[in-house]
Amino acid sequence: MPRWEPDGVGRLQAAAFELFAEQGFERTTVAEIAQRAGLTQRTFFNHFADKREVLFGLGSEFQEEIVREIAACADTLPPLDVVVRALQAASDTMFEERRAAVTRRQEIIDANPELQERELSKQAALIHAIAAALHARGLDPETALLTAGAGMLVQQTAVRRWTQPAESRPLRELLSDALHSLRTVATQTTDQRVVPLET
Template sequence: MPRWEQGAEDRLRKAALALFLQHGYENVTVAQITERAGLTRRTFSRYFADKRDVLFAGSDQLPSALADAVLKADAELTPFEALLDALERVGDVVAARTAPHAAQRQAIVDGSTELQERGRTKFAAVSDALDAALRQRGAAPATAGLLAHVGVAVFRTALGRWADDPDAAACSARVREAADELAHALDRR
C-alpha cells in the first residue's frame, strides 16, 4: 500500500469546500472534512495546518512571488508599470492554480469575518513585500508604500472579478481592467 494516498489533497479540498458551502465555514470541523473525504486526520495534517489552510494554502508564497516579479520586470518600466506587469504575470499563475474552486472559495471567504480578516492579513504581507521590492527598484519610500497599497487593491479587485467569472477573461486582463478603471477615476477628479 502506498504511503501517500493518491489524490488525497484534492479529495480533502473538495470535501471541505462542499461542507463549508453547505453548513458554513464556522460550523465545519476537520473531523467532518476527513470523514467526508474518507481519509484520516493525520492525512489532513500532511497537507493543511488547519481548516483555514484549505482555503489559503499556498498564499504564503504570494508576497515573494509578487516581489520577485516586480524586481524582474523590465528596468525601463516605471515603478507603477513594473507593479502592473508583476500583478498580471503572477495573477495568471494564481488563477491557474485556483481555477477549479475560485468561485466557491470566494463565496466561503465572503461569508466569514474570520476568513476575511485572514485575507486582509495575508494581503498586508503582500503590501509589505511590494513596498520593499519597489524601493529596491529605486522608488522613493512614500511612493513605494502608496503603490504597494494601490497594487494590492488592484490585485484583490482583479482576483475577485476573475473568480466571479473565470471564463470571461484572464486574470491578467482583470488586472489591467482594474488599473484602467483607477486611472480613469483619477483623470476625472
C-alpha cells in the first residue's frame, strides 16, 4: 500500500474548486481546502505559491502548447494570423471539450477581484511568451509584443462569447470572428479609407 493517497495536487485542486463554487473564494479557508483533500494547510503551500494559484494549474500547459504552435507555423503567414491560428489549435485540444468546466471556473473567477487579478497576470505572462515566440521567428520585440497583445485581445473577445449560454459555436470560429472584428475596428480611420483588393 502506498504511504499516501495518490495525486495530492489533484485532490487539492478539486477540493478548492468545489469549495470556491459552494461558498465563494473569500469565505473558503486554505485549511478547509486541505482538510477536504485529506491533507494539511502546510502541504497546500508546498504545492501552490498562494491560495489563488490552485485555480490556475492548466495555464502553463496552454502556454506551452501555443508557443509550440507558433514555432511550427508557416513562415509566410502574417504574425497576427500566426498567433490566432496557434490559439485556435490550442483551443481545439484544451478548451472545446470542457466547456462546462471552463465556464464554471470562469464564474468563480468573475465573482472575485483577487482571482481576476491573477487571471490578468496569467494573460500578461502569456502575452510575453507569445511575443518571445514571435521574436524567435524574426519579428522585432516591439512589434512582437504589440502583435501578442492583439492576439490575446482576440482570445479574450472570443472566450467571452464562448462562455455565454446562448452561444453554441466552436471557439475556433469565434476566434476567427473576433479577429475579423479587431481588423474592422483597427481599419476604420480618418485620413484614409481602405478597401479589399481582389487578387
